[in-house]
Amino acid sequence: MFNTIHHVAIIASDYETSRHFYTELLEFPVINEVYREERRSYKCDLKVGESQIELFSFPDPPKRPNGPEAAGLRHLCFGVEDISETVMKLENRGIDCEEIRVDPYTGKRFTFFKDPDGLPLEVYESGTL
Numbered sequence: 001m002f003n004t005i006h007h008v009a010i011i012a013s014d015y016e017t018s019r020h021f022y023t024e025l026l027e028f029p030v031i032n033e034v035y036r037e038e039r040r041s042y043k044c045d046l047k048v049g050e051s052q053i054e055l056f057s058f059p060d061p062p063k064r065p066n067g068p069e070a071a072g073l074r075h076l077c078f079g080v081e082d083i084s085e086t087v088m089k090l091e092n093r094g095i096d097c098e099e100i101r102v103d104p105y106t107g108k109r110f111t112f113f114k115d116p117d118g119l120p121l122e123v124y125e126s127g128t129l
Helices: 015-025 083-092
Strands: 007-012 028-038 039-048 051-057 076-082 111-112 119-126
Touching: 007 015, 015 039, 015 051, 076 083, 083 111, 083 119
Parallel strands: 007 051, 076 119
Antiparallel strands: 028 039, 039 051, 111 119
């Protein structure tokens, strides 16, 4: 029935800061970017492999309740070939990463970091993609 994830939508509290984070620091290419005057909102589509991130801005978005075990989307995970290299690049760009851990069920390495709004992001060493 479903065969891919088309996109994940993120609402940024500071659009320019988040745009810089996702396009410059994480190096996701911009597919399309528009300013929607009627909503006073930017929408920027970013390419992530065969999927997309839709990055939005809205005036004064409400804060999201925080809690790692709260119901809802827990985190967004990106597959990488070499987690050590990826973590080194992120940290050289000023992005703090947790210690690399090993998934006890798959033996694969992974870690977490956060975007400018504190959204949890994961990198998972999936090998050759």
